[in-house]
Amino acid sequence: MSDPAKEPADGSASGSADGSAAEGAGKEAARGDGPGALPGLDQSASATRYEPRPTLTGEADHRAGRFWSTRRVPAALTALVVLGAAGLLLYDVAAVRAGHRAMEWRRGLADELARQPLDETWMLVAACVAMALGLWLIALALTPGLRRVLPMRRDVADVRAGLDREAAALALRDRAMEVSGVRSARVRVSRSRVTARALSHFRELDAVRADLDEVLATGIGELGLARPPSLTVRVRRPVKKR
Numbered sequence: 001m002s003d004p005a006k007e008p009a010d011g012s013a014s015g016s017a018d019g020s021a022a023e024g025a026g027k028e029a030a031r032g033d034g035p036g037a038l039p040g041l042d043q044s045a046s047a048t049r050y051e052p053r054p055t056l057t058g059e060a061d062h063r064a065g066r067f068w069s070t071r072r073v074p075a076a077l078t079a080l081v082v083l084g085a086a087g088l089l090l091y092d093v094a095a096v097r098a099g100h101r102a103m104e105w106r107r108g109l110a111d112e113l114a115r116q117p118l119d120e121t122w123m124l125v126a127a128c129v130a131m132a133l134g135l136w137l138i139a140l141a142l143t144p145g146l147r148r149v150l151p152m153r154r155d156v157a158d159v160r161a162g163l164d165r166e167a168a169a170l171a172l173r174d175r176a177m178e179v180s181g182v183r184s185a186r187v188r189v190s191r192s193r194v195t196a197r198a199l200s201h202f203r204e205l206d207a208v209r210a211d212l213d214e215v216l217a218t219g220i221g222e223l224g225l226a227r228p229p230s231l232t233v234r235v236r237r238p239v240k241k242r
Helices: 006-031 072-097 104-115 121-142 165-177 205-222
Strands: 149-151 162-164 182-189 193-200 230-236
Touching: 072 121, 149 165, 162 165, 165 182, 165 193, 165 205, 182 205, 193 205, 205 230
Parallel strands: 193 230
Antiparallel strands: 149 162, 182 193
């Protein structure tokens, strides 16, 4: 037979153990270590330092790089200018070879260059303009462009997807407006950073900022970007009108 005197003691010990376990789980969730905590987000700190989620594939051949711009307008203008100048010069050279006189503009330009010293101001300015134009064309040829398109994670090797920065900013702004106490919000998305500015007309600013940190960090993770940007949140009171 069981001893009735010992049963309440055992029950109280069991209840105490359960209470301690629940309290410990609550502390872990508050620190962001428990099973119910938001992954990659320290609940006691700002989401500026949150850890972005890794890609789903993790394979090197599935890495999502930036999209390359076709740059049709600069390429077309450069091709037209080079084609026109080369065609005109070739026609004049062929005319001279055939026994005709060179065009007036070429003879005048040759005489002017022969008499003009190279340290003249207009010569230096023209050389600087030509050099800047050449460097600009080289930069266009070597850089991807399309800075407004953010590459997304590649779950399939043959499929590439991108998200417009304005669309990402609009989605995050809608998330921010759902936070209690936010009167208005502006979100700016760049390649490496998301900056959110909000006006709060009630609640404590620290509480509003903590909720914005959590909501926007979750929103950034759900955008599915290949390189999730860092997050900066600023909250202030609206200026009172006099």
